Amino acid sequence: MFSCVPRSLKCCTNIGPKRALPYVLTNSPVFLDPTIPQCRTYHEVTGNIICPNMVRGIDHLRDPRLNKGLAFTLEERQALGIHGLLAAKFKSQEEQLDICRISIDRYEDNLNKYLYLVELQDRNEKLFFRLLSENVEKYLPIVYTPTVGLACQRFGLIYRRPRGLFITINDKGHIFNILKNWPEPDVRAIVFTDGERILGLGDLGAYGMGIPVGKLSLYTALAGIKPHQCLPITLDVGTDNQDLLEDPLYIGLRQRRTRGKEYDEFIDEFMEACVQRYGQNTLLQFEDFALINAGRLLQKYRHKYCTFNDDIQGTASVAVAGLMAAVRVTKRKLSENIYLFLGAGSASNGIANLTVAAMMSEGLTERQARERVYMFDVDGLLSTRREGGVPEHAKAFGKDIEPEKDFEACVAKIKPSCLIGCSTVGGAFTPNVLQQMAKNIERPVIFALSNPTSKAECTAQAAYDYTEASTGSNSAYSSRSDPLTILHPFLIGKGWERKVDLTVEKTHRKAKYLIPERPLLHRLKGRCIFASGSPFPPVQYNGKEYHTGQGNNSYIFPGIALGVIATATHHIPETMFLTAARTLANYVSEADLSIGRIYPSLAEVKDVSLSIAIEVAKMAYDEGLASVYPEPKDISKHVENQMYNYNYESSMPVVWGWKPEEKFNVRPIQPVPKNI
Numbered sequence: 322m323f324s325c326v327p328r329s330l331k332c333c334t335n336i337g338p339k340r341a342l343p344y345v346l347t348n349s350p351v352f353l354d355p356t357i358p359q360c361r362t363y364h365e366v367t368g369n370i371i372c373p374n375m376v377r378g379i380d381h382l383r384d385p386r387l388n389k390g391l392a393f394t395l396e397e398r399q400a401l402g403i404h405g406l407l408a409a410k411f412k413s414q415e416e417q418l419d420i421c422r423i424s425i426d427r428y429e430d431n432l433n434k435y436l437y438l439v440e441l442q443d444r445n446e447k448l449f450f451r452l453l454s455e456n457v458e459k460y461l462p463i464v465y466t467p468t469v470g471l472a473c474q475r476f477g478l479i480y481r482r483p484r485g486l487f488i489t490i491n492d493k494g495h496i497f498n499i500l501k502n503w504p505e506p507d508v509r510a511i512v513f514t515d516g517e518r519i520l521g522l523g524d525l526g527a528y529g530m531g532i533p534v535g536k537l538s539l540y541t542a543l544a545g546i547k548p549h550q551c552l553p554i555t556l557d558v559g560t561d562n563q564d565l566l567e568d569p570l571y572i573g574l575r576q577r578r579t580r581g582k583e584y585d586e587f588i589d590e591f592m593e594a595c596v597q598r599y600g601q602n603t604l605l606q607f608e609d610f611a612l613i614n615a616g617r618l619l620q621k622y623r624h625k626y627c628t629f630n631d632d633i634q635g636t637a638s639v640a641v642a643g644l645m646a647a648v649r650v651t652k653r654k655l656s657e658n659i660y661l662f663l664g665a666g667s668a669s670n671g672i673a674n675l676t677v678a679a680m681m682s683e684g685l686t687e688r689q690a691r692e693r694v695y696m697f698d699v700d701g702l703l704s705t706r707r708e709g710g711v712p713e714h715a716k717a718f719g720k721d722i723e724p725e726k727d728f729e730a731c732v733a734k735i736k737p738s739c740l741i742g743c744s745t746v747g748g749a750f751t752p753n754v755l756q757q758m759a760k761n762i763e764r765p766v767i768f769a770l771s772n773p774t775s776k777a778e779c780t781a782q783a784a785y786d787y788t789e790a791s792t793g794s795n796s797a798y799s800s801r802s803d804p805l806t807i808l809h810p811f812l813i814g815k816g817w818e819r820k821v822d823l824t825v826e827k828t829h830r831k832a833k834y835l836i837p838e839r840p841l842l843h844r845l846k847g848r849c850i851f852a853s854g855s856p857f858p859p860v861q862y863n864g865k866e867y868h869t870g871q872g873n874n875s876y877i878f879p880g881i882a883l884g885v886i887a888t889a890t891h892h893i894p895e896t897m898f899l900t901a902a903r904t905l906a907n908y909v910s911e912a913d914l915s916i917g918r919i920y921p922s923l924a925e926v927k928d929v930s931l932s933i934a935i936e937v938a939k940m941a942y943d944e945g946l947a948s949v950y951p952e953p954k955d956i957s958k959h960v961e962n963q964m965y966n967y968n969y970e971s972s973m974p975v976v977w978g979w980k981p982e983e984k985f986n987v988r989p990i991q992p993v994p995k996n997i
């Protein structure tokens with residue numbers, strides 16, 4: 322990536338003779354003086370000169386990228402000139418991880434846990450990423466959804482050390498110069514928001530910065546993309562949130578949002594400046610833009626830049642993966658379902674379009690596939706006959722049917738088998754709606770995808786409660802003493818008389834009731850198949866625990882990004898998201914399904930991300946989108962080789978042509994007691 326050139330001691334004279342080690346550390350700032358031609362390094366894509374940092378010993382403690390705390394060895398402490406600046410004790414990274422875990426557990430409030438982790442990232446990057454990547458289930462809900470939503474709402478209060486770039490509408494005409502202020506020269510991925518639709522919380526303006534920062538920490542923790550290659554940006558074009566305009570703590574521009582031509586020119590300039598600064602393959606991820614901009618900007622730029630919209634395409638991919646996995650439980654093909662979306666915004670349209678593509682791959686025509694998808698927005702069912710018609714962005718899903726403004730009535734009339742919530746209306750799937758879903762079909766699919774938790778259309782518990790999950794407890798059958806003669810009362814009237822084939826029944830001598838064979842029992846363990854965008858705790862039923870899945874785009878975007886970066890792909894076609902969905906769905910095991918989960922556990926998300934990256938990379942070569950040549954012989958290895966090392970590396974200076982121990986006394990000055 323870099324062409325590092327050996328240099329003379331002259332470059333480092335300001336550092337003092339002993340510590341003036343001319344050295345190169347891989348992935349670390351180096352002692353180079355860009356004014357001396359032999360010392361220049363060049364960015365491989367842009368050809369720009371990289372101005373290296375001048376690293377002093379103390380910087381190894383102050384720079385989170387270099388800091389290892391008490392893990393610096395005595396040899397390193399002495400060679401770097403930081404001996405004495407640290408307590409005497411040496412601690413391994415593992416010991417430090419234990420301390421982090423204990424420290425976080427001491428906080429009861431999730432926002433305090435979040436702040437601890439932010440501070441850790443600012444202090445010791447490798448420790449932060451290793452902690453996160455090894456404890457995904459525990460800490461993802463803190464650095465990411467749902468706690469990050471709370472952090473954004475309180476951003477004015479918790480804002481300490483800045484992370485990422487804030488580019489305001491007042492910087493129009495100078496965006497390239499602002500990008501040049503970012504100290505990292507080798508950025509490969511930018512996640513940016515204009516803060517207008519932060520999760521389901523609405524317009525949070527510059528407070529939305531928590532989202533690109535959180536998304537990019539997942540790039541590293543889940544897909545091993547190197548932190549210095551990631552840049553979070555907030556485009557501050559003002560806010561229309563009156564509370565923020567009046568909030569004394571607000572950190573953004575205190576003015577109404579710029580819209581129209583000026584906004585469009587600003588985004589145009591931003592996109593151009595990014596590729597001018599970091600190269601044409603820079604991955605540009607749109608995040609949490611409002612409906613009025615999200616879809617149209619995606620259409621405008623998707624063939625011009627290496628870009629995608631996470632809320633449209635990432636969310637679509639994860640939802641379709643869930644639908645694919647659910648097929649194994651419902652035994653209904655995707656093309657045999659009827660879909661009803663609550664909300665007709667960018668997420669709904671993204672999911673609906675990708676579902677249509679998936680149904681077409683099962684043999685339906687586009688028209689047939691679209692006919693199976695209904696949407697309901699604030700004005701009711703998307704009916705071409707309703708007053709005002711169907712909004713432009715969702716035209717493809719309007720139907721020539723009787724308008725309906727009552728959602729419950731709509732669920733009864735259309736009889737969807739899959740109900741998908743992207744409405745940001747917390748609790749919109751009322752008990753009546755859920756009960757109606759249970760009447761519509763034997764195994765209803767219910768997705769409450771709005772974030773954070775308070776905006777979810779229903780809780781996991783409610784979904785199970787109101788779709789008769791409790792009918793299938795095994796324990797209900799276990800202690801009967803009479804001979805098996807009749808169907809269990811819970812099953813009577815629910816169609817089981819027809820379904821249970823007496824010839825295949827297992828006769829349990831002690832059982833009073835007829836016990837269906839295992840596959841049938843399996844079908845009784847919870848009638849709905851539920852997933853949510855934010856995590857829910859396990860749901861309890863008669864002593865059994867159901868772990869519902871989190872249909873969150875975090876299963877998708879890190880893997881897509883790694884595949885794209887590793888191959889320097891220049892466009893991201895829609896089919897990549899279908900490939901990612903298939904890869905994710907294949908990860909769902911029988912064990913996952915048996916506990917009610919249509920996604921693999923979060924503990925597996927790193928493996929999932931790597932698999933997605935490999936599939937994406939293969940596709941990039943198959944479709945001529947990659948620009949890393951020659952094509953690697955072993956694509957999996959190539960992708961893996963790009964990944965970040967979460968473990969501490971040696972901080973010993975690497976001296977060109979010198980062996981440090983020959984030139985410097987790095988032996989302990991005092992013997993160190995073994996059990997200090």
Ligand SMILES: O=C([O-])CC(=O)C(=O)O
Nearest residue numbers: 466520521632772873874
């Ligand atoms: O951030 C998340 O958890 C998922 C997402 O993109 C959104 O809700 O906007």
Ligand SMILES: [Mg+2]
Nearest residue numbers: 608609631632
């Ligand atoms: Mg988002």
